Amino acid sequence: MRLGVLDVGSNTVHLLVVDAHPGARPLPAHSHKAELRLAELLDEQGAIGPEGVDRLVATISEGLQAAEDKGAEEVLPFATSAVREASNADHVLARVHDETGVDLQVLSGEEEARLTFLAARRWFGWSAGRLLLLDIGGGSLEIAYGMDENPDIAVSLPLGAGRLTHTWLPGDPPDPLDVKALRRHVRAQIARTVGEFTRFGKPDHVVATSKTFKQLSRIAGAARSNEGLYVQRRLSRKSLEEWVPKLAAMTTAERGALPGVSEGRAHQLPAGALVAEGAMDLFGVEELEVCPWALREGIILRRLDHLPAR
Template sequence: MRMGVIDVGSNTVHLLVVDAFWGAHPIPASKHKVDLRLFDYMDEKGAISDEGSARLLGFVRECLDVAEDYGVEALMGFATSAIRESRNGDDILERIRKETGVELKVLPGADESRLTFLAARRWFGWSAGRLLLVDIGGGSLELASGLDEDPDVALSLPLGAGRITREHLAGDPPKPAQVKKVRKMIRAEIAKVMRDLNKVGVPDLYVGTSKTIRSLARLTGAAPSGEGIYTRRTLARDDLKEVLPQLAAMPQAKRAELPGVSATRSLQVLGGAMVVEAVMDLAGIEELVVCPWALREGVILQQLDLIPAP
């Protein structure tokens, strides 16, 4: 079966098309995305503007055309923190449903964490033992830990790379005192949930997903994407600590010249690095192993589980 999933994230909106069959792993067939940055369209009252809503609607229509061109039989869609927190998110999704027929499901933060954990578990397999997952998006940070496919604990915190940058790291680059203040805030928020993670057992493998973590791994020496998804990539805490002061001192234009940091991610890579480094410090993580599968794959895998065996 050829399946498609529309992922309305805080930074980008993706369409992933895969060939998926019962008992087999999903094989990517096509990708289509736009850097929409929905939080940038949100006003002071927490509502997404008409322009932002129109751009999202237009992209969903594009996705329908792409899905038709690629012979997609089943199309799913979901939205994460930007729509979840928007005052008019339900109205936007209802308009999309009426005008396109596409029903985008709003994922609660815990479900976002749980489904990303499922993707990591399937990627690494049972032999990896207990996993601790770190996933950072534009609007939220997801943490999960467990031994089975459904984690024992699945958490979502409002510490996304885009959110931290937008709300707390003004300036290009931000002032050192500002960075110090944000560092303290991030660590205080993460420390509040460490007991929930620690009480379920000591992980055997620490896993990182998301574009931000892949970028940080590349920045600190991991193999480029051209070497394929099966190449092992890691992010070491000591390496991240070494590059953090450099990122904090750089203007956005200089960050965009670094390996693994795209122009669209250069603004928020500092905020993302600060969050990831704080998690690694507080959880005692020396190294994250990068997982190429994340939330979109988790949604597809969950759907595949509903298909009866032939």
């Protein structure tokens, strides 16, 4: 069957259409996305403003039309931290339902981490052993660990690259004192959770998902995206530590000229790099592998698990 996943994230609204059947890997058929940066559109009261809601409704409508055009039999709509934490979330969800007919499923941070972990586990398989997963989104950082498809522990921290850039790093390039303050904040937040994970033992394999990690691995020398999903892409802590001060000293335009860095995400990269570096350091990770699958694939896999086998 052809399924669509409508992902209302903190940075983008992304429709992914796949051909999927129980027991088979989902095959991408179409992708449609728009950058809204909802995490950066919150006002002083933490609400998504009228213009942001209007843009969201219009973008969801476009995504639904694209799904219909591509023959999707079912669309699975969900939202993450930007909508989850908006003070006017109920109003936003009501507007979306009234004007598009879509009931957005708002995932908790823990659900987000668990579904992303499921996708990583299916990608790497049982032979990967105990997995530690790191995922940096626009609004939050998800961390999960476990041996099975359902992790033993999963947490979500308010350390998304978009959120932190908007709140802590307003300059272009950011003020060095702001960078130092953000580094302290990030590490203090992550350090509170490390003990909850270390009691489960050392992971056998550390993996990362998200655009942030993909971009960081690319500028550190990993293969280009056009070389395919199955090329192994790694990121070492040593390389990341060398790049963090360089990224912080660059302007957005200079970052956007780096290999693999998209123009729309370039301004968030210093904050994302600080989170990645802090997580790898505090969890004692020397090197991790970037996983092509993430939350959207996790949503699809969970849906397929509930379909009857052919």
